[in-house]
Amino acid sequence: MAAYNVISTFLKKRLVQPVSNLLRQGMTPRSLSATVAVGSVIGVVPAFGITTLLSTAVAARFRLNIAATVLVSYLVQPLQLLLAIPFIRLGISVFGLGELRLSLSEMQAMFRADWLDAISKLWMANLAGIAAWALLAIPTGAALYFILIPLFHRVLPKPKLAVVEEDTSAVDVEVIQTL
Numbered sequence: 259m260a261a262y263n264v265i266s267t268f269l270k271k272r273l274v275q276p277v278s279n280l281l282r283q284g285m286t287p288r289s290l291s292a293t294v295a296v297g298s299v300i301g302v303v304p305a306f307g308i309t310t311l312l313s314t315a316v317a318a319r320f321r322l323n324i325a326a327t328v329l330v331s332y333l334v335q336p337l338q339l340l341l342a343i344p345f346i347r348l349g350i351s352v353f354g355l356g357e358l359r360l361s362l363s364e365m366q367a368m369f370r371a372d373w374l375d376a377i378s379k380l381w382m383a384n385l386a387g388i389a390a391w392a393l394l395a396i397p398t399g400a401a402l403y404f405i406l407i408p409l410f411h412r413v414l415p416k417p418k419l420a421v422v423e424e425d426t427s428a429v430d431v432e433v434i435q436t437l
């Protein structure tokens with residue numbers, strides 16, 4: 259029971275509160291949708307260690323909330339681990355690197371035979387995985403953007419309209435002076 263409380267407190271502090279703060283920042287549904295789409299797509303790139311730099315650069319280029327984009331990319335990083343091998347396999351099949359297999363025993367045999375060649379082949383496989391991700395990134399990001407807009411329209415608080423009162427005293431003074 260104590261472990262549940264620790265996990266619950268951790269999730270509230272590290273996940274729920276930052277996302278809630280994002281929703282209260284006054285972001286429009288379109289900008290929040292773009293932020294989540296960009297952060298999600300960049301967060302699953304099969305190249306470990308570049309998500310922060312890449313999401314910061316893209317968010318700055320498109321004038322999105324940088325902190326929110328990086329936060330979303332961090333939140334989807336477990337998907338990065340799950341999707342790395344499928345992206346690499348897709349890249350291998352798309353770019354014709356069929357001689358490379360990704361089973362643990364075959365990789366161990368490659369390293370035993372010639373470790374420099376094994377690193378070279380795995381480097382090419384990783385580049386093929388990044389290229390496969392790049393092929394899917396824009397359509398996936400666009401689809402996610404358009405799916406999230408109506409959702410955020412319903413979820414985000416509606417902006418309150420401010421009532422602007424006219425200052426009629428200047429008009430009255432001007433009318434009196436002309437009389």
